[in-house]
Amino acid sequence: MTSYRPRAVFILPEYDAATGSHFSYIYALLGDAASALDLLVIAERARGAIPEAAYRIRAQRFAFGPLRLLELFVLLLAARISGVRHAYVHYSIYGGLAAWLVFGCTGGRAYYWNCGMPWLYRRNRFAEAAFRFVLRHAILVTGTPGLAVTYARIYGLRPDRIRVLPNGIDVDLFGAAARDSDIRQNFGIAANAPVVFFAHRLSRRKGADLLPDIAARILARMPRAMVLIAGDGPEREAIRADMERRGIASGARLLGSVPQRDIAAYFGAADAFLMPSEEEGFPHVLLEAMAARTPYVATDVGGVREITPPALTPYLAPSGNSERIAEALIDLLERSANERRAIGEIEAAWVRRYDRVIVRDQFIALFTK
The missing domain is CATH 3.40.50.2000 (Glycogen Phosphorylase B;)
Structure with a gap:
């Protein structure tokens, strides 16, 4: 008998199995978590062949921004209709918007990972407004308790809408x-x-x-x-x-x-x-x-x-x-x-x-x- 595994969608800005970056740690985390979670990974961009993994991977086809956002919305909506309750977004602002719209507005949960010092660097007006909207409406996930306090203070976030998740290494x-x-x-x-x-x-x-x-x-x-x-x-x-x-x-x-x-x-x-x-x-x-x-x-x-x-x-x-x-x-x-x-x-x-x-x-x- 197969035990129940909660279902979740994980949105990545990029997937590259041969990456030279720390994204390899994210792939390892997803592989480890797949024993307990039924994961669908959506990659906004993919490089090279997508290998077999312990989780399903779906690479978006469109590169043009509006079409890519629409495609992501459709993919998330299909997942939500099928019963998925959780969406987790790694940095992508537009992924955060789509996840909030599909999951946050329909009784599901939209998590948004951001871990840095984004207040030091201004985006264009639209991107900054979108970023702040995502922070205020999704559940923010960041790396340390101190960063959680700083995000809450600078962006006016409710502490109960922030989770702390450290990075990891083998x-x-x-x-x-x-x-x-x-x-x-x-x-x-x-x-x-x-x-x-x-x-x-x-x-x-x-x-x-x-x-x-x-x-x-x-x-x-x-x-x-x-x-x-x-x-x-x-x-x-x-x-x-x-x-x-x-x-x-x-x-x-x-x-x-x-x-x-x-x-x-x-x-x-x-x-x-x-x-x-x-x-x-x-x-x-x-x-x-x-x-x-x-x-x-x-x-x-x-x-x-x-x-x-x-x-x-x-x-x-x-x-x-x-x-x-x-x-x-x-x-x-x-x-x-x-x-x-x-x-x-x-x-x-x-x-x-x-x-x-x-x-x-x-x-x-x-x-x-």
Whole structure:
């Protein structure tokens, strides 16, 4: 006899089975949750072939905005008529509007995930109005209690209409992959040379414009150090030119995009991880650093302080201050290997609360309680 599974629709802005981004964690979460939920995943855009999965995937066909919105509305309406009670939208504003209209207005539930600092960046007038409408009429899901309070204050939301759901990671799998790293050998980096690693989109939002100055400050104090920069984005060429102008290109390497399946090895090779973002919500990269037992320096923005072990909060720096960020990194790198290992052990214990299995159960509880 098959046990009952609550039915839900999950709307993704994009589906790409070969993604190099943290969307791979969402796919894993959905696969884990499919044992307890009957899931239909609607992808607004899809790249490549859609593989078989534990859940059904439907890729939208239309690219033109109004037609895509109409198509999404029809898909959601069909699901609602068939008895589905829950819709969960990952960031998409138009997905949030359609989910509220079909589910929120007919006795179902429309959840809307948003986790960041959207109040820092203004959209055009229509998009901003639509975003605020979705926040006020759907059930907001965000990453930390502190972010929930901030969203409620800035957007005038009722606290009882907000849920907290952390991001998750397979702690054991990522940690094992990090420990099996051959990156130093591949790049010819000496075993005792300090290595700093950055992995994020090369954009100003992620503090990428600060990387040349941070790297220059580290290399001025520690000439044998190596700064490895993984990622791509609009700041890439400006970063390259700035590093060449400063004469540090041999000590700071642009790696380009690194596939998500390979990223753990870079964390494993690093003595410290760097996240200089001006805006964050609940960054997966810090979960990865902790799972890899790699101490990190990050900017004190969004939910970063809430997910950071107390032992590492002295290494949270103000956003935009490359001098403070570099000094914190140098302090970490000058600590003994035993001291850094002790920090890594603290991280490994702390990140357990965000293990994939725990987050899966919290996600399922949204639809079953």
